[in-house]
Amino acid sequence: MTMDRNRQTQASKDIYERVTNQIIAAIEAGAGEYRMPWHHDGSSITTPVNVASCKAYRGVNVIALWAAAQESGYPSGTWGTYRQWHELGAQVRKGERGQLVVFWKQADRDRDTDRQDGDGDREEPARCMFARGYTVFNSAQVDGYTPPEMPVLQAAERIDHAEQFCAALGIDVRHGGSQACYIPSKDYVKMPEFACFRDAIAYYAVLLHECGHASGAKHRLDRDLSGRFGSAAYAMEECTVELLSAMICADLNLTVQPRPDHAIYIDSWLEVLRSDSRAIFTAASKAQQIADWMHAQQVDAHQQDRGAA
Structure with missing residues (x-):
């Protein structure tokens, strides 16, 4: 049990560092023009959304996905895992690199639920929770998907x-x-x-x-x-x-x-x-x-x- 807990703790630390390093790189890349990873055009790329659940990403995942979209010039804020795209009849193109998002997993096997950063009232996941990383792909990285038309507000x-x-x-x-x-x-x-x-x-x-x-x-x-x-x-x-x-x-x-x-x-x-x-x-x-x-x-x-x- 202790070995499993240590392994989970190290995995969480690695995920924190990977996400933080990606955001640091995005800040450094835009620092000369004061462009931060959270700057967006307010139209095509708004709050990132999961294609399967239609729910918005939250907390640090929003910043990470904005940074990824900004770096790659994606015109959409729709994301999903390889399996989610596949289940919708779409295919992630060969050679495409995904983006890491983070959810927290309950260490107690009886409470097998994932929680995003920012869910609940706590500023950080409780000690009984461990970071779990998922790789998601933007809709611009897949074939066979037609995004729904979104109303454009004047x-x-x-x-x-x-x-x-x-x-x-x-x-x-x-x-x-x-x-x-x-x-x-x-x-x-x-x-x-x-x-x-x-x-x-x-x-x-x-x-x-x-x-x-x-x-x-x-x-x-x-x-x-x-x-x-x-x-x-x-x-x-x-x-x-x-x-x-x-x-x-x-x-x-x-x-x-x-x-x-x-x-x-x-x-x-x-x-x-x-x-x-x-x-x-x-x-x-x-x-x-x-x-x-x-x-x-x-x-x-x-x-x-x-x-x-």
Whole structure:
């Protein structure tokens, strides 16, 4: 039993390192243009989805699959294992390289279930769970598959959805000045006027970023990364809310563009990721937790509107 547990622990460590190294390579490749693995065009590549279950990937898997799609220029966010494609009558082309995704397996044989990063309320898998890697292939790597046509929202409709989404969060947003920031002592987000941004999408991407910071307040998600990352906690908080902003923008079909002002964080992010193979898993899991919280506020707001009608 101890030998099996040690073998599983080593396998988990290897998977953490493989995924982390892939994301480090993607950050390094785009650092000169401030392009991170979580930047996307908001249309063809949104939240990655599994072709068999039609469920979205979560947590660190989102970042890993975005990075892979960006590197290879895949126009789609649909992925599946070799067997899943085969069962759909499609064939992965010979010589295609797959992408590693991670699920966690219960060590207890009586609880034989897989869990993605970001599932549940914990920032990391419990000690009784071990990382299990699966290889998935993008729809651009297979023959015999015709993707369903997806509706394309007009720009005005996407912006309207973003406005409603942010309003439903119930976070105090005040406009004025030249800097966007969250002020914890007064619990409000400060944003420059709408006209100061290059376009509407840039405004909402920044607003979601700052609302991501606000989600960490004690009366919301009570997020504290200082114990996990020490002096690097601030940089990792920035990384977490950047991932969050990208996740929500993908859900809203909004483009996420590189931000030169994040150049000051890139070296810090890389330093933490190189020293801690679980760091990106924690940041992605926390970002997923914030995204889940934000989506829950939409449901609550909708129910309140129905009650008031």
